[in-house]
Amino acid sequence: MVVPILDLATEIEFLWDDLMAAITRVLRSGQFILGPEVEAFEREVAEYLGVKHAIGLNSGTDALVIGLRALGVGPGDEVITTPFTFFATAEAISLVGATPVFVDIDPRTFNLDPELIPAAITPRTKAILPVHLYGRPAEMEPILAIAEEHGLKVLEDCAQAFGATYSGRKVGTLGHAGAFSFFPSKNLGAYGDGGLLVTDDDQVAEMARMLRAHGSRRKYHNEMVGYNSRLDALQAAILRVKLPHVDRWNAQRREVARRYNQLLDGVPGLVLPEITEGHVFHQYTVRILGGKRDAVQQSLARAGIGTMVYYPIPLHRLPVYGHSEGSLLEAERVASEVLSLPMGLHLDGVAQGGVVKKLIESL
Template identity: 65%
Template sequence: MTATATPQIPILDLKPEIDELRPEIMAAIGRVLDRSDFIMGEDVHLFEAEVAAYLNVKHAIGVNSGTDALVIALRALGIGPGDEVITTPFTFFATAESISMVGAKPIFVDIDPATLNLNPDLIEAAITPRTRALMPVHLYGNPVDMTRIMEIAHKHGLKVVEDCAQSFGARWRGTQTGTIGDFGAYSFFPSKNLGAYGDGGLLATDDDALADTARMLRVHGSRKKYHNETVGYNSRLDTIQAAILRVKLPLLEGWNAHRREVARQYNESFSGLPEIITPTLFEGHVFHQYTIRVVNNNRDAFQGKLAELGIGSMIYYPIPQDELPIYKGLFPVFKFSQMAANDVLSLPIGGCINTQSIEATVSAVYGLLHAK
């Protein structure tokens, strides 16, 4: 293959999905307009029930965003000032931000270079008398080793909040991510595997008491209107977004299977290129992002050449959380997290990505690197 001029291929193109689903989506929105139940309406309750059934969990609680889901989970678990929560340095800021927002302290441990997820083997060394919880992130849709996470949590009496912002539909040994710990926190940001057309989030739990507290916290800390028990949040899943998500939920398994197949095709196509390291197709991975590592400090130049050929890409994430200005200098350098930040590059993928886009991406990547 050689690199040729290609059409502009964005890292994620939502237009094909929207075009395909437009009649159903407009009908769903129309039903909300007809009922005018815009806040905590019928579609919110129906969506929560449908998601609970899909996840095989007792409680699914719609909230305003994935960040709010993390914050409310921590609050419901009673985590606050003076507490520590162990998490990964290599993910989006919302993870550590949620810990800081409740007054606790994020404690970072390095990642496993094979998975780019939190390395369970490093957790116990970071546990102190102040440690209250673990917050693993299923990065890029790849499940963390939840068997080891739960073993450590039970051994040390810790709570577990799974950050599933990128892993809706992913499974660890056959069990849905987000249903193994005390809480699963999901995001419905438009780019997610199950994305709304605005903000949205969800909490999942099997614990009745935690679910009751989370529901209270999402509506200003009240179980009964005008009877506020604590300071809560205005964090309700919008009814129109719930209606849209109800249209999309039945299609999720097919979309996730397509993502896995695209990842397989990419891996096969790139197998002879020593300049990049392709992700492993771990069981249960749903490839929210297809993320390669570009070695030899060549990532930024390579991304620029892809852009010249019309191929979109993104760096998730260029700065580890511990290196952000808010936390910089508080932690040692995490070798593998820093390595990932220097090397990772995500290529176009999606539940509706077409053959032309896949072939154009393969042609560009292969042409640029095979020409050397």
């Protein structure tokens, strides 16, 4: 039995005719940079998310960088964020000249612990950057309350959470802006890099559109130093094909998570993720206790089962941020325990049962 952690072949085969039609349409149009295909996707995705502005960008990392700059974050500022996330979250803060301030996580959610945020606020704090890790929304209500009390901006990192909801609203629409990634493995993924910034703020949207096009409203009339960060028309066309299916796919991911939880319930040495409202399970991530994580992963690999560790080193322990003071014990602990199991449309009950059997045997 071979079960990869991710297999896009099932999705591509299902969409093949529509994908080929969309790609052919773009090729025959001769318009590959921005243009009507990107504009159409921006309209459609804004309507889906329930937000006023959607700005297509080159990557999720660019969405974070441009989002921070559009919100006025820059040199000398501090941004509070989680140490348990992909490097791009903190990297974007550093790239705009600000300093990431890491606050520990709630090990139950894997997300930023709101109760710890107030103690990290200083006169230099400009924004909070929560991450909806693994597809589970961060606790946005207390985060937004803290931000309002202290006059801070909130940029949501939604790279792993397209379609997730919090209190009935799509993530990315709760803060001042939301950044999305369309990396191929995401819940809504392109077949190459792509990103999106969303906001209800007209000024933030205007700034983001300028920044993605070398800091100009009109070509050759540059007003600031910006970026070359435009969503390709081909990727926009592919995303337009996939967008109408994303809710059904997310529901299937939740069903896979339910089956995992049922099959693994009560297994000693495992901590299972909660299936909460709005969670879209970009990853199904367990914690393996007793220092056995790496051995279990190796055993599963020998059995043909793909897994990943997201993430083995919390950001404050990386060399680039090794100067960060203090110890963030929960982030450090879960980094040594987490293991993401196969997740996606390629998993049927038989394959999932095989994964569970091998996992239990490996413990």
